[in-house]
Amino acid sequence: MSTIAIVGGGIGGIVAAFTLKKAHPKHDVVVIEASPNLGGLLGVSHQIGGLSFDIGTHIPAETMIDELDEWLFGALYEDDVWQKITRISGGNYYDGQLDENHHNILSRSTYDDLDDNVKLPEKEINCVDDYLFRFGKYLTNNVFLPSLAKFIPCDAEKLEPEVQRYFALDRLSQHSGSTSPNTRLENSRIHPQGKKIPTAFYTSNGKGVSDWIAHLKVQLEQLGVKFLHGKKTVGFEVDNHKIEKLNFDDSSTFTCNQVIWSAPIETLLPLVSQQSSENFSKYYQRTKIKLFHFVFDIPYLTLCHYVNCFDTHVDPYRVTLYENFSGRNDKQKSYRCTVEVIGERAQNPNLDEAEIFRQLVEMGIVSADTKVMSSHETQVLNGFPIKHLGALSNARELCSEVTDMFKNIHLVGSAEPSTFFSNDVMIRTFTSLQAKLEEGKIT
Structure with a gap:
């Protein structure tokens, strides 16, 4: 019998366990998590007088992949305890005003005239370059950069453009006036019209998202997935470029045939190369x-x-x-x-x-x-990740080095560059593993 070790019990590890156990029901699929809880921050809540508080705004929503959504939310569709939210209503507070209709800063018709035709430089594009090209000088300097500096107190010229998205500062909401389709701003606005919006879910009983994670764990146990908690992976035993054992911080080991690494990439690098880990840390921190x-x-x-x-x-x-x-x-x-x-x-x-x-x-x-x-x-x-310029290219190179070094390791979810939000993690984990299964790379 083959054993698949999934390192990292966040939502990516949970989706990986479902995907692989479904494909290989006779294999041992084991989720290995350093903490006592599954789900990462989704699985943690604070209790006050019987009421639950999530660690941030975490509202589970459909992935729009039928097979995956049926497993993630099938029971919730029929459970009256779970609210079905057809549209999450986000607002924003900016310039002394509460806008209850848009979670991004609201665009204005006057912004259409601000395009000053800034050209992209012929170099690696940083956060400021990207803003200038898409929004022009006025919006960049007076709207976006001051707000971004509130959350990330470092020079935006040293940041990856991707950082904008983490704080909903990558685009404007659509204004009500007419918009010329020829403006660059047109492609930087939110247009919900005609789009199918994923249903979101939340409990109506005073509990939180951790209840959903507990439900998913039960479903995994019913499939035969096993769990090891309190096990931090600190090393590998390798033979012929294949990981044969995981070494844990309590000196115990775990024998496996395949390793699915779904924990953040920075947790893997010290096990592979201390120098690579130190180099990566120059590009990547967290708030x-x-x-x-x-x-x-x-x-x-x-x-x-x-x-x-x-x-x-x-x-x-x-x-x-x-x-x-x-x-x-x-x-x-x-x-x-x-x-x-x-x-x-x-x-x-x-x-x-x-x-x-x-x-x-x-x-x-x-x-x-x-x-x-x-x-x-x-x-x-x-x-939230603070990715300095060069972080993504460096991460991609490191991922390639790791998969070249070990024939039986697969990086999914949070271990992949540019994957942070929970829905992105679920979608990319499922689609990536499905592709590997179809190609015969995980047997």
Whole structure:
């Protein structure tokens, strides 16, 4: 019997386990996770008085791959505990205004006249180059760069353009006026008309996304997938360019025939080459995130599911308003809210719950007479990626080196360059492994 080891129990590892066990039901498929929980941040929640708080805005949504969605969400479609959200309602706060209809900064008809025909330079394109080419000088210098600097306090000329997307600063929302199809801005706007929007899911019982992860684990166990928790992989035993054993930090080992690495690539590199790991760290860091969880006594002032905060005069990055998508509404007089603060602002010792609440009132998200029934403050040390220019090309080279070095290792999900958001991880993990299975590379 063949044994497939999946290193990393995040959502990518979960999808990998389903995909491979379905294809090879007689193989041993084992998910190896260093932490006590599956699902990464999706599997972690904070509890206050029986209410759950997610670690950030994590709302599971369909991948638009029928087979995968049936496994991920099949039981949820029929379960009344799970709200089916046909459209996630995101808002944004920018320039002192709360826009409840767009989660990106709203475009304006006057922006169409700002194209100053900036040309792309003949060199590796950085974040500023990309902004200038797509949006021109005014929008780059007065809209995008100040907001980006709020989240990433480093020179944008040293960043990969991909970083824009992590903070919803890669495009504008469509304005209501007429738009010339000949403007570059036309291709940088969100056009939801005529598009099929994936259904999203959230619990209506005060619980969180971790309940979905627990449900997926049960489904994997029913398929015969096994789990090893508390096992950090620190080395390999190799023969003829094939990994035969994984070495763990507790000195135990695990024998396997195939290795699926779904954990972030930076966790793999020290096992392969300390020099490669050190070189990669020059290009790649992660932000720190401070989370403020609140329970309020009365409803919020907005119906948005979440609000992105691009305004540099307030500290939050994003505000999640759970009861607007949980469907609990007035059933209980407790309204959950999580506020994320990123980067240098998260390190400000004077930024406390009282100041965050004041800013929520200032932004028009809650009223001044709202009472804070409970609150909690915590941190996430490994938040959003900060990718310096050259990070993607370096990561691609390193991935090629790893797969050339070991014949039986497969990098999927978070181990692949440019894969960060959970839906991207699920889609790319499934499609990548399906292709490998069809090609006979995983037998």
